[in-house]
Amino acid sequence: MPTVSWSAAGIYVHVPFCSAICPYCDFAVLVGNARKRQDYVATLIREIQLRAESIDRLGAVDTIYFGGGTPSLLEREQLQVLFETLASTAHLTDDCRVFFEANPEDVTPARLANLHALGVDTLTLGVQALDDDALAFLGRRHRAQEARQAIRLARDAGFETVSFDLMYGLPGQDATAWRQTLDQAVALAPDHLSCYQLTIESRTPFDRAVRERAWHPADELTQAELFRLTHEHLRACGYLAYEVSNFARHPRHRSRHNQKYWHHVPYVGVGPAAHSFDGRERAWNERHLAHWQRHVQAGRIPIAGSESIDRRALALEMVMLGLRTTDGIDLARCQRRLGFDITADVGRRLAEWVADGLLIREAGRLRPTLDGLAVADTLASEWKLPEDEQCLTETDA
Numbered sequence: 001m002p003t004v005s006w007s008a009a010g011i012y013v014h015v016p017f018c019s020a021i022c023p024y025c026d027f028a029v030l031v032g033n034a035r036k037r038q039d040y041v042a043t044l045i046r047e048i049q050l051r052a053e054s055i056d057r058l059g060a061v062d063t064i065y066f067g068g069g070t071p072s073l074l075e076r077e078q079l080q081v082l083f084e085t086l087a088s089t090a091h092l093t094d095d096c097r098v099f100f101e102a103n104p105e106d107v108t109p110a111r112l113a114n115l116h117a118l119g120v121d122t123l124t125l126g127v128q129a130l131d132d133d134a135l136a137f138l139g140r141r142h143r144a145q146e147a148r149q150a151i152r153l154a155r156d157a158g159f160e161t162v163s164f165d166l167m168y169g170l171p172g173q174d175a176t177a178w179r180q181t182l183d184q185a186v187a188l189a190p191d192h193l194s195c196y197q198l199t200i201e202s203r204t205p206f207d208r209a210v211r212e213r214a215w216h217p218a219d220e221l222t223q224a225e226l227f228r229l230t231h232e233h234l235r236a237c238g239y240l241a242y243e244v245s246n247f248a249r250h251p252r253h254r255s256r257h258n259q260k261y262w263h264h265v266p267y268v269g270v271g272p273a274a275h276s277f278d279g280r281e282r283a284w285n286e287r288h289l290a291h292w293q294r295h296v297q298a299g300r301i302p303i304a305g306s307e308s309i310d311r312r313a314l315a316l317e318m319v320m321l322g323l324r325t326t327d328g329i330d331l332a333r334c335q336r337r338l339g340f341d342i343t344a345d346v347g348r349r350l351a352e353w354v355a356d357g358l359l360i361r362e363a364g365r366l367r368p369t370l371d372g373l374a375v376a377d378t379l380a381s382e383w384k385l386p387e388d389e390q391c392l393t394e395t396d397a
């Protein structure tokens with residue numbers, strides 16, 4: 001297992017526009033028009049400039065992530081100016097990786113060539129399903145054939161990593177149907193796959209439909225079966241999980257950017273609802289586009305709130321996030337960063353989890369097995385930290 005060095009920081013750029021809002025989505029997104037997108041890019045550039053000092057303090061930056069929303073709705077010139085602003089503000093490393101989310105219906109050879117020329121390394125397509133009925137249920141704007149074509153075009157365009165997202169746990173979806181989808185996905189030969197369980201977020205159209213009993217989401221047993229099938233089947237096809245929902249054909253295709261979130265590496269986020277983390281404090285931007293815009297246009301960094309990550313909070317997150325990754329919890333790193341032994345008060349329970357085959361203790365790490373990954377959140381909630389007052393002091397990170 002390669003050891004990853006986390007010395008360089010990341011930048012996240014949020015693009016909140018979508019051509020329509022999917023009924024399960026609770027992200028900070030809206031349907032915009034060309035004029036709104038143009039205004040948005042101008043404000044985004046202003047926010048990057050307002051944050052120049054904190055971006056400078058990040059030091060070396062080796063990932064930029066364009067997420068949303070739908071970044072692929074932006075025009076070539078808009079992306080160009082965003083790239084130039086970031087390049088002139090941040091200390092980008094020579095091997096800085098650029099991640100970009102796109103929806104299949106926006107993909108054309110010309111757009112892909114443009115993204116590749118701008119320096120995008122990893123293209124992530126919001127495919128979600130590979131049959132038209134499932135796509136219609138999810139309220140997506142593309143057809144299965146369009147998704148397949150987009151993946152092929154992305155592979156031909158020469159990106160270092162082509163990834164796409166799939167969703168499982170749709171009503172009525174059984175193991176046979178999901179295995180077929182996975183087989184179809186693997187046949188398209190992506191470098192990376194993300195497979196998410198459909199979750200019903202409150203105050204979404206899906207939430208209302210479920211409460212009105214229009215349809216029933218998959219029950220817990222089915223979800224658990226599909227989760228296991230996803231991991232076992234993709235492993236057999238050569239895609240190794242490195243996180244609960246993420247699979248890579250080779251370790252170099254793992255998302256260098258997303259791993260920063262899991263390892264508490266500093267990052268700056270720009271755009272509505274974007275989060276930033278400086279090693280001590282996590283802050284988040286105004287979620288509402290108009291509020292965010294008003295702050296930035298008045299020359300204020302558009303922070304809506306923040307939380308200090310003290311040692312105890314950091315320890316809890318290290319446990320929670322570590323248990324969701326196959327690299328697990330690096331005990332020496334925790335000791336160094338926290339100043340105390342993260343396992344000191346969980347000893348007996350830990351021994352039971354190891355004996356029950358949920359965790360493996362090896363090479364200074366606690367790694368979840370597949371059974372452990374399936375219950376990672378439960379293990380984290382049962383983890384007991386030392387009640388020492390040193391847990392409550394500020395981090396040195």
Ligand code: SF4
Nearest residue numbers: 018021022025068069
């Ligand atoms: S395309 Fe993605 S971000 Fe946009 S509404 Fe659908 S799920 Fe949300």
